[in-house]
Amino acid sequence: MTTMRKGSALRRVASVVAASAVAGITLGACSSGGAATGGGTPDDLDAALEAGGEITYWSWTPSAEDQAAAFEARYPNVTVNVVNAGTNTEEYTKLQNAIKAGSGAPDVVQIEYYAFPQFALTEGLLDLAPYGFGDLEDDYTASTWNSVDFDGRIYGLPQDSGPMAMFYNKAVFDQYGLTVPTTWDEYIATAQQLTAADPTKRITNDTGDAGFATSMIWQAGGQPFAVDGTQVTIDLADEGSRLWADTWNRLVEEDLLSDASSWSDEWFQGLGDGSIATLVIGAWMPGNLESSVPDASGDWRIAPIPTYDGTPVSAENGGGGQAVTRQSENPALAAAFLEWLNNDEESLTIFAESGGFPSTTAQLESDEFLGYESEYFGGQKINEVLVQAAADVREGWQYLPFQVYANSIFGDTVGQSYASQGDLNEGLATWQEQLVQYGNDQGFSVDE
Numbered sequence: 001m002t003t004m005r006k007g008s009a010l011r012r013v014a015s016v017v018a019a020s021a022v023a024g025i026t027l028g029a030c031s032s033g034g035a036a037t038g039g040g041t042p043d044d045l046d047a048a049l050e051a052g053g054e055i056t057y058w059s060w061t062p063s064a065e066d067q068a069a070a071f072e073a074r075y076p077n078v079t080v081n082v083v084n085a086g087t088n089t090e091e092y093t094k095l096q097n098a099i100k101a102g103s104g105a106p107d108v109v110q111i112e113y114y115a116f117p118q119f120a121l122t123e124g125l126l127d128l129a130p131y132g133f134g135d136l137e138d139d140y141t142a143s144t145w146n147s148v149d150f151d152g153r154i155y156g157l158p159q160d161s162g163p164m165a166m167f168y169n170k171a172v173f174d175q176y177g178l179t180v181p182t183t184w185d186e187y188i189a190t191a192q193q194l195t196a197a198d199p200t201k202r203i204t205n206d207t208g209d210a211g212f213a214t215s216m217i218w219q220a221g222g223q224p225f226a227v228d229g230t231q232v233t234i235d236l237a238d239e240g241s242r243l244w245a246d247t248w249n250r251l252v253e254e255d256l257l258s259d260a261s262s263w264s265d266e267w268f269q270g271l272g273d274g275s276i277a278t279l280v281i282g283a284w285m286p287g288n289l290e291s292s293v294p295d296a297s298g299d300w301r302i303a304p305i306p307t308y309d310g311t312p313v314s315a316e317n318g319g320g321g322q323a324v325t326r327q328s329e330n331p332a333l334a335a336a337f338l339e340w341l342n343n344d345e346e347s348l349t350i351f352a353e354s355g356g357f358p359s360t361t362a363q364l365e366s367d368e369f370l371g372y373e374s375e376y377f378g379g380q381k382i383n384e385v386l387v388q389a390a391a392d393v394r395e396g397w398q399y400l401p402f403q404v405y406a407n408s409i410f411g412d413t414v415g416q417s418y419a420s421q422g423d424l425n426e427g428l429a430t431w432q433e434q435l436v437q438y439g440n441d442q443g444f445s446v447d448e
Contacts, residue, residue: 040332042132045339048332052077055107055334058085058095059322061159063354067347071340080337088112092404098327099124105327107334108341111156112320113147114211117227117401119323120155126324128154131335136343143316143393144359148323155323157342158359159351162282162318163389164215164305167289170378171299172201172274180303184247187306191256194277203251204278205258205267208415208427210407211317213244216280218315218397219305220244224432225400232400232439232446236428243308245424253421272296280305282317283386287355290376297376302385304392314392319359357386364390402442406435 057068057080068080083106085091092115098104099122111119119125133154137145144158168180176197181187191203206212217224222240226233235241251257258276260266270276272293279285289300305314322341324334341347348363363369364387374382400406413434417427432448439446 040130040335044332045131045336048330049075049078049336051333053330053333054079054081055328055330055337056081056083057108057322057337058083058091058106059110060084060087060091061110061351061354063351066350067341070346070350071337074340074346078333078337088115095119095124095325099325103327105325107328107330108322108324108338110159110320110322112318113144113158113316114214114399114403114407116147116155116321116323117150117399118404120150120153121401124325124327125155126326126328126331126335128156128324128335128338131332131339133157133335133339136339139343139360139362141359141361141364141390141393142395143390143397144319144321147319148321156321157338158319158321159342160284160319160356161359161390162284162316162357163386163393164219164280164282164314164317165385165389166303166305167279167281167285168301168303169271169274169277169296169299170301172277175274178277181306182304183310184306184308188247188250188256191251192254195256201275201277202258203256204280205260205262205270205276206248206251206418207257207259207261208411208418209262210410210414212280213410213414214399215282215315215317216244216248217241218394219313220247220308221313221394223396223398225398225403227398227401230444232444234400234432234435234439234446234448236432237425241428242425245428247308249424252418252424255421257418268292274299282319283357283389284318284355286374286376286382291355298378300377301380302377302382304385304389312388312392313394314389315397316393319357321359357390400435400439401444402435402439405438406431409434 057064059082064082068082071080072078085094095105095109105124129152136157140158141161144161148154148156148158173180176194178190178194181190187203194201194203217240220240220243222238222244224234224236224238224241258270260270260276271289272295304312307313322338324331324338328334358364369383370387371381372383373379410431413431414424414427417424436446436448
């Protein structure tokens with residue numbers, strides 16, 4: 001299976017989810033201490049490919065159909081039925097319902113990194129370690145691998161990643177004589193200078209997004225979530241959380257942020273006409289700008305994310321991978337497909353064409369990838385910046401085992417502080433209060 005142990009993949013995945021997706025979490029695998037394994041050995045993968053069969057793959061990636069077709073061409077005894085079960089919100093609800101019902105789950109399913117802990121705690125996902133997937137660890141960046149490895153139980157393979165950087169409109173910066181900020185204090189000063197010069201322009205947009213906030217807390221050194229089985233600690237007033245909130249408060253309270261919702265028509269228009277001058281976002285963003293804001297080609301550049309003290313440090317924002325469900329009637333074949341999907345050069349090449357950013361070290365280190373000059377970004381070698389961002393991701397971050405629910409109530413808690421231009425620390429405190437109550441109600445033991 002050497003052809004399956006080479007590369008990586010790309011693609012942005014969103015992080016907006018519904019509370020219904022976490023209704024009735026089952027803690028069987030976690031509370032019992034048993035590994036959700038299906039037995040098996042690495043040799044079973046080759047045998048399954050030779051024997052063939054039929055599997056179902058849930059994915060919302062635009063390259064899924066082409067990847068499945070390439071796999072079937074390589075292994076003509078296998079049929080892969082690709083189903084778009086909906087993007088995050090819809091798919092997670094259907095998957096959770098199927099796990100609860102004991103039937104209806106696909107063989108292979110797409111899951112974002114922040115949602116992996118929830119499904120890993122159930123007995124819904126297969127531990128792939130017996131199939132030798134642990135040997136693939138060095139193929140992936142540490143942050144993405146840590147998102148699928150739960151104390152040696154491998155519940156999936158990474159597909160893409162989203163180390164954070166600052167995308168900025170150079171045309172706007174040049175027009176107003178702005179210097180590219182390297183610290184958050186400089187970023188705020190730039191925001192003040194820009195809006196003072198032109199009240200129609202803002203440094204960035206933010207109306208309260210859970211994925212962005214947690215990534216920013218991560219970058220600030222916060223570790224508000226600690227998880228050990230069913231023991232959970234939540235502290236959204238730790239040093240890093242306060243550092244981010246106190247810093248971002250200055251932008252919120254001084255009305256220096258655009259109220260355009262991300263991914264809305266207004267947002268794309270703002271990115272195109274320069275009324276939104278920067279984006280602090282994951283490395284999967286270039287393809288979205290190229291396809292959705294084509295008229296701004298040549299205006300944008302990428303720089304490292306600003307830091308608090310000048311020491312380079314980043315965080316992940318977005319990204320995900322795929323898992324094999326325990327309901328699969330052919331788990332070895334499903335595992336073989338998953339390994340090909342996220343670790344075979346042909347599959348990775350197909351996926352790269354849909355845009356995004358790799359999770360594998362081989363691609364990140366390749367001369368071709370690093371030397372790519374983006375016409376959209378004025379000929380800049382953007383991957384040099386983004387690869388360094390991947391290397392600078394801070395270690396030690398954990399998501400909640402009910403992060404799907406946590407993200408769904410962010411707008412009703414922290415989002416209210418944005419709406420009232422109030423203190424984000426108060427919003428974080430409200431968020432924490434509701435998360436503690438929810439976690440305890442679901443059978444976790446949650447401390448503050």
